[in-house]
Amino acid sequence: MKITSILAIYCLFWVMSAFVVLPFGVRTHADEGSQPEVGHAHSAPVNFSPRRIAKRATILSLILFALFYLNYTFGWVTVDDLDIVQRFRPPPR
Template identity: 60%
Template sequence: MQWTSIIVIYPLFWVMSAFFVLPFGVRTHDEAGVAKIPGQADSAPVRFEPRKIVRRTTVVSLILFGLYYANYVNGWITTDDINIVGKLAGV
């Protein structure tokens, strides 16, 4: 894999990981027992900590990209392994 491919693919893993990590560790005002501001959404977090989210996202994306790269190098799962249409058609 070329280094330019890594530069392009890793941010995709990072953004995907960000959406995966966002809901974890979030406490709403009702869960924390804090009064809400009028007009506030029920799902709004008590404290939004973007640095913590960025750190968690980076760790998760590094692990996922590491697994992707290891699979790319070692060929554990190939396109033939996930081609269920050809297997069903008997090809």
């Protein structure tokens, strides 16, 4: 696998991981017992930290990409394993 492919796939894993970890640990004004400032949504987070989200996304994406790359290298799950139609097709007569 070329380095450009590795970087592109890792970036996709990172963006996906960022969206996965985004809602964890976020507290709203209702959770904190405070009132939002004028013009802010009631669901706006009080403790939003992009650095924490980036760190969590990086850790998760490294784990997921490592699993992806190991599967690519060792071939644990192949396209034939994912072909559901072939598995349920009746055998030829």
